[in-house]
């Protein structure tokens with residue numbers, strides 16, 4: 224039996240009963256929207272000491288079991304971090320429920336209207352830490368506001384950047400996110416994070432290794448840090464403060480809050496805002512801050528795709544024309560791989576590989592057998608070639624090239640985030 228359903232090879236296939244059944248089940252599960260219902264995405268986090276994490280999580284599970292919401296809700300002894308969505312009424316009811324809990328009093332949440340469900344399922348997890356950071360965060364006093372950076376309102380943030388520019392000094396802007404988020408959009412003047420995945424930001428070695436800008440910081444020079452919603456800055460600034468930096472400022476509520484209140488003025492902000500749900504980006508009508516991986520041209524809508532080769536799954540920016548030309552693949556090599564998934568017309572995330580095949584392979588892939596090994600082998604093969612491509616592009620721009628480990632990180636990040644069952648890891652701010 225063929226490993227891949229013929230329609231994935233670009234040939235018509237007889238509509239077998241089994242395949243039709245699978246398609247129906249898939250549509251039902253992915254049913255995005257009920258007519259006449261409003262949907263929303265809600266984000267919040269709250270850093271606070273919690274004594275009984277299990278009991279707290281159980282209460283949240285019970286409340287959510289009667290609501291139509293999906294997303295990631297992580298609870299640890301250091302607080303809560305939640306990105307979820309669903310029927311607006313239900314999503315807001317849950318946010319109000321959390322805000323009403325004595326431990327989370329004062330919590331603030333953001334609400335964005337959305338077309339249907341933005342997350343595939345609901346996961347309420349008890350975690351050791353809310354944000355994965357090398358070395359962990361358990362020993363950091365992240366719940367003490369005096370141990371972290373000073374928050375600036377979006378208006379103050381903008382003024383601070385402009386004032387420093389007027390005074391002739393270049394503000395030190397730290398993008399505390401993953402490298403590929405910077406690719407979609409960033410504040411002008413901020414460098415691409417030196418690691419592709421935030422959780423790999425070194426905290427066990429020198430600060431300069433994490434952000435070279437910090438090495439050049441003069442004494443007393445303000446350091447402005449930002450992330451999507453604020454949690455990554457709150458946690459990372461706690462660590463930076465311990466390293467002796469005291470002129471630290473964060474953007475309150477993160478980029479999401481800034482764009483809502485100050486707008487996406489091109490002089491300050493460039494591109495779209497990467498988000499970790501099925502939309503993949505908001506403010507996506509403008510070109511992404513960096514160009515298409517294949518042709519360098521503008522990417523509109525400014526959202527990432529994953530390589531259609533399930534054994535590669537690389538997360539990258541690709542323009543519409545190249546998506547068609549390369550069938551959503553990152554390379555011609557991937558276009559001829561065995562485990563190809565169909566081109567997703569509107570982007571977004573793929574189903575698990577076994578959803579696309581029939582027969583004995585379905586069962587094998589359902590168990591995930593060999594997936595890790597295949598990906599490892601595939602990546603090893605592509606890594607060098609891809610690193611060379613990125614390096615030559617950067618050389619063309621007059622920038623230095625990233626290390627090959629960054630390439631590996633990018634690949635593993637996309638694997639983790641976009642497809643694997645354990646995708647729900649907190650790395651949001």
Ligand SMILES: [Zn+2]
Nearest residue numbers: 515518542545
């Ligand atoms: Zn292109």
Ligand SMILES: [Zn+2]
Nearest residue numbers: 530535553557
């Ligand atoms: Zn690929």
